[in-house]
Amino acid sequence: MSNPPIIVSASPHIHSEKSLKKIMYDVVIALVPAFLVSMYVFGINAFVVTAVAVVSCLLFEYLIQKYLLKTNITITDGSALITGILLAFNLPSGLPIWMVVIGSLFAIGVVKMSFGGLGFNIFNPALAGRVFLLISFPVQMTMWPTAVENNATMIDAVSGATPLGIIKEGVMYGDTITSLSSKIPSTMDMLLGITGGSLGEMSALALLIGGAYLLYRRVISWHIPITMLVTIGIMTSIFWLINPEHYANPLIHLLSGGAILGAFFMATDLVTSPMTKKGMFVFAIGIGVITVVIRLFGAYPEGVSFAILIMNAFVPLINSYFKPRRFGAAIKSKIM
Helix, strand or coil, X not given: CCCCCCCCCCCXXXXXXXXXXXXXXXXXXXXXXXXXXXXXXXXXXXXXXXXXXXXXXHHHHHHHHHHXXXXXCCHHHCHHHHHXXXXXXXXXXXXXXXXXHHHHHHHHHHHHHHHCCCCCCCXXXXXXXHHHHHHHCHHHHCCEEEECCCCCCCEEEEEECCHHHHHHHHHHCCCCHHHHCCCCCCHHHHHHCCCCCCHHHCXXXXXXXXXXXXXXXXXXXXXXXXXXXXXXXXXXXXXXXXXXXXXXXXXXXXHCCCHHHHHHHHCCCCCCCCCCHHHHXXXXXXXXXXXXXXXXXXXXXXXXXXXXXXXXXXXXXXHHHCCCCCCCHHHHHHHC
């Protein structure tokens, strides 16, 4: 009698009592504090952008699975829901609805389903959707409504730059960090979320609360987020100490932009991140280095999305290099 074939499902492979659905909905819970802050700051626009992204991601995954791939429908596993929320968190609150839908189609249809669905995708779908929109519609993707305190709606009608954008543009035209200090939000404002930016970049505190929840629930480990943030902090500290009038201090780099959002919620994606701890360290250091290089010397003021996607491409190599030793391999080599 022939033995039945052993079928190994797609990643993520986790030895845990938790199911994939439980893990995904833990991530949803962790994103709630940041979503509430974005609702407080941007009002109904934050809800509309998030709702459209989520519904369109779920719809596109359902239609592709049912009518193109003709496979089992998996929209209830939470992965498409997470993609929609994270895509919305990387978008301005004033982005036209049809652009949100296009970003969702690219994230689900091109980046996720064309590779075979969850577990087979090489790149983070939400980040790839964000970068696709940034390249396709750079003007609309860089129009950030400015949060203003003591405003009934918390939104200034005039679009403004993010803290990193203010620094990038100012330094380019010869301004110093001191002269730009009045335009840069305070550390407390960046911590609480009273700044300009995308939906998920508002409150560093809310994102840290969500990240702490994921660590507590053991959905993620500390290796990637902490290593990535420490790398960004060390590199920006070096440049700041060399020339504090040309380079912003590390707190600005850590609390503004997508550093914390990317570190806890996107770089830690179970499918597109390394499996071993050593691999996670290399992966996270690479993200941190690329992020700082793009922020300080690249054309864009923000580099987290590009950095994560670039390192996503190296994950197969990292996994291959740092793969664990086969059970019994050491004993066999000694005997021989």
